[in-house]
Structures are given as structure tokens and as C-alpha cells.
Amino acid sequence: KQEVTQIPAALSVPEGENLVLNCSFTDSAIYNLQWFRQDPGKGLTSLLLIQSSQREQTSGRLNASLDKSSGRSTLYIAASQPGDSATYLCAVNSGSRLTFGEGTQLTVNP
Amino acid sequence: DTAVSQTPKYLVTQMGNDKSIKCEQNLGHDTMYWYKQDSKKFLKIMFSYNNKELIINETVPNRFSPKSPDKAHLNLHINSLELGDSAVYFCASSQGTFGETQYFGPGTRLLVL
Numbered sequence: 017k018q019e020v021t022q023i024p025a026a027l028s029v030p031e032g033e034n035l036v037l038n039c040s041f042t043d044s045a046i047y048n049l050q051w052f053r054q055d056p057g058k059g060l061t062s063l064l065l066i067q068s069s070q071r072e073q074t075s076g077r078l079n080a081s082l083d084k085s086s087g088r089s090t091l092y093i094a095a096s097q098p099g100d101s102a103t104y105l106c107a108v109n110s111g112s113r114l115t116f117g118e119g120t121q122l123t124v125n126p
Numbered sequence: 127d128t129a130v131s132q133t134p135k136y137l138v139t140q141m142g143n144d145k146s147i148k149c150e151q152n153l154g155h156d157t158m159y160w161y162k163q164d165s166k167k168f169l170k171i172m173f174s175y176n177n178k179e180l181i182i183n184e185t186v187p188n189r190f191s192p193k194s195p196d197k198a199h200l201n202l203h204i205n206s207l208e209l210g211d212s213a214v215y216f217c218a219s220s221q222g223t224f225g226e227t228q229y230f231g232p233g234t235r236l237l238v239l
Contacts, residue, residue, distance in 0.1 A: 047224060048225055050227065052230075059216065059231060062227065062228075065227050068225075109228075112157075112223045112224055113159075113182055114228055118167065
């Protein structure tokens with residue numbers, strides 16, 4: 017059974033700082049890994065998707081890496097802004113379902 | 127245009143009632159899902175349908191019954207609502223079944239009193 021863990025559970029940083037969110041999973045037999053953003057009271061916005069054959073994906077200030085053999089992914093956010101404040105969810109696709117981590121709640125202080 | 131839509135957005139009801147949540151996607155996808163996000167914000171899959179056929183049924187009480195009238199719609203009916211059913215329910219869709227990007231709806235916030 018796939019299990020996904022995200023560390024840290026919460027993170028507070030000053031504006032402008034670069035930061036890394038961590039995600040680990042127990043079963044390396046995955047199709048892809050997806051990072052989502054969830055704002056309070058809102059739905060999920062897909063940020064990046066990394067296929068199992070890829071090592072990283074970039075979108076603007078976001079960079080996600082994947083090390084399938086060690087069961088790890090990181091989401092790097094450069095030059096953080098207050099608008100980046102949200103909960104970030106990592107989800108592993110093992111076939112026909114997504115298994116989510118519990119999320120990292122990020123606060124970027126002006 | 128909204129890709130995956132859910133109605134209602136909020137639902138407040140009494141224990142014991144029966145309620146339905148509707149989901150529609152206009153992406154032309156073949157597969158649709160229901161996820162539940164509990165009070166601790168943990169998201170977990172409940173059901174998955176591909177071309178109107180059930181393919182995933184997690185350990186969910188049989189008070190929950192999904193219905194897919196066509197591949198663009200997946201509704202969730204809940205009988206005899208309990209306090210523990212209070213959560214946010216998300217619908218999602220994907221083109222295929224395996225390894226496809228899933229697109230999520232805005233969620234339905236259910237509160238059972």
C-alpha cells in the first residue's frame with residue numbers, strides 16, 4: 017500500500033527566501049508524481065507533474081525533482097512571495113489513483 | 127469555462143438525511159473520481175469510474191453510492207448522513223485510467239449537524 021509523507025507540516029519564511037518542500041513515498045512503482053496547491057477554502061490547483069521517467073520539471077519560480085528509486089520528491093520555490101502562501105500537496109499516481117500526502121502549510125511573510 | 131464543476135458548493139444538513147452532490151466535466155475525459163478531504167485536510171480516494179463503469183471502490187460505507195449517467199457526469203449520493211461524513215468532497219477527472227493527470231473540481235463542503 018502506497019504511503020506518502022510530507023515534511024515539514026508547516027513552514028513560515030520571510031518574503032524573498034528560497035525554500036524546499038519534501039515528499040517521500042513508500043512504493044517506487046509509480047506512473048508520475050504531482051504537486052498541487054490548495055488555498056484556504058478552495059480546490060486544488062495542479063502546479064507540476066513529473067512522469068516516472070523524468071528527473072525534474074520547472075514552471076516559473078517552481079522546480080520539482082523526482083528520485084524514484086529513493087522514493088523522494090522536492091518542490092523548490094525560488095524568491096518566495098506572500099502570494100505563495102497556501103498548502104502544498106504531493107500526490108503519487110500508482111496507476112488508477114492518486115495517493116496524497118498530508119500537505120505542507122506554507123506562510124510567506126511580507 | 128469551468129473544466130470540472132460541482133454542485134452544490136456548500137451543503138449543510140441534519141444527521142439522517144439523504145443528499146446528493148453532482149459533478150460534471152467538459153474536458154471529454156473518460157475517467158472520473160471522488161475524493162474526500164477530512165478535517166485534518168487529508169485527501170483520500172473514494173471511487174473511480176471509467177466510461178460509466180466502477181473501477182475503484184475504496185473502503186467506503188455502502189451509504190455512499192456513486193452514479194454515472196454518462197461519462198461526463200459522476201454524482202455522489204449519501205444516505206443516512208452521519209456527523210463523520212462532514213468533509214470536503216472533491217470530484218476529479220482524467221483522460222484515461224492509468225498515470226493520467228487528474229483535474230479537480232472546486233469541492234463541496236458538507237457539514238452534517
